[in-house]
Amino acid sequence: MNTTMYLGIDGSQPARSVTLEIPEGDRGTEATIKWIRRLIYEGVRDPKVNRAALSIVQNAPAHDQAAEARAIYQWVRQNIRFTGDIYSAETLRPAKEMLDFRGGDCDCINGVLIPTLLESVGIESRLVTVAADDSRPETFSHIYPQANLDGRWVAMDAAAQHAAFGKEPAHVYRQRIWDVHSSAYEDVTPGSASANAARMSALHGLGQDDDGGGFDWSALSQVITAGTVGAANVIKAVSAPYAPTTTLSPTTAYRAAVPGVAQASYPVAGVTTSGGSSATIVMGGLAILLVALLFLSK
Numbered sequence: 001m002n003t004t005m006y007l008g009i010d011g012s013q014p015a016r017s018v019t020l021e022i023p024e025g026d027r028g029t030e031a032t033i034k035w036i037r038r039l040i041y042e043g044v045r046d047p048k049v050n051r052a053a054l055s056i057v058q059n060a061p062a063h064d065q066a067a068e069a070r071a072i073y074q075w076v077r078q079n080i081r082f083t084g085d086i087y088s089a090e091t092l093r094p095a096k097e098m099l100d101f102r103g104g105d106c107d108c109i110n111g112v113l114i115p116t117l118l119e120s121v122g123i124e125s126r127l128v129t130v131a132a133d134d135s136r137p138e139t140f141s142h143i144y145p146q147a148n149l150d151g152r153w154v155a156m157d158a159a160a161q162h163a164a165f166g167k168e169p170a171h172v173y174r175q176r177i178w179d180v181h182s183s184a185y186e187d188v189t190p191g192s193a194s195a196n197a198a199r200m201s202a203l204h205g206l207g208q209d210d211d212g213g214g215f216d217w218s219a220l221s222q223v224i225t226a227g228t229v230g231a232a233n234v235i236k237a238v239s240a241p242y243a244p245t246t247t248l249s250p251t252t253a254y255r256a257a258v259p260g261v262a263q264a265s266y267p268v269a270g271v272t273t274s275g276g277s278s279a280t281i282v283m284g285g286l287a288i289l290l291v292a293l294l295f296l297s298k
Helices: 025-043 047-056 065-079 095-101 106-120 193-203 278-296
Strands: 002-006 017-021 089-092 125-131 142-149 152-155 174-179 185-188 223-228 231-236 246-248 252-256 264-268 271-273
Touching (some): 025 089, 025 095, 047 065, 047 106, 065 142, 089 106, 095 106, 106 125
Antiparallel strands (some): 125 142, 125 174, 174 185, 246 271, 252 264
16 A cells, blocks of 8 residues: 655645555554654644744633634534545554644644644644544444543544544444554553543543534533532532523634634533432432433443
């Protein structure tokens, strides 16, 4: 297989390309990840990419890496189009080319661009490859990044068909986690305790299917304390239909003005609580947990 990499890391215009032969299977994946690491390394040191990353998170609250990660994710979703590789060649593009080209597949969007933007603003990232194709259960067929947000690894897959912040692939045969800064990697068995912990961490990281048809996890990380005389009940809340005392507040729009890019707004819903009986809140919480368990068991 040929892998075409548009490097451009020497500042040449137009960007020079390099074509390499890589093996099939896991060896080919490992060779591709090696080049992805190099492109991330070069990208975070590129002034153009760094300026873009800073512009994207400009209106996110300072010292709030979760808000910065969400701002990056939403900007990529709104401004970078999923586009297939060059015919017959696996294609990698550096972040600065992605900012100009505005398109790419999961290798480019998830593998290179998002980790580069995250690391440019100080957010640790790592890569995950999965075998999710029923016809090729042993072959890694998709890659996505995770961001380390307050000790939790949150999925930031912006290249999936029904992508959402914090959403992991629903069914995989194999899963491998790759370090961005070294050659280290770890195989995780789907369904294992560590894999389920990673999945729960990602779901806790907020998100909803863009088509509106998925389950809304956007308020799952909000904690509501229901006080009674001599007791307090802490539960997870999702939205008003399940917890009547919880309502979504007006959305707050982040605006990211990137040089040469029209401004884009993306809402981030907050959660507020109003008064109500503790019994109502507890029943709402039980309903939420039941729905969540049913969802995760699928």
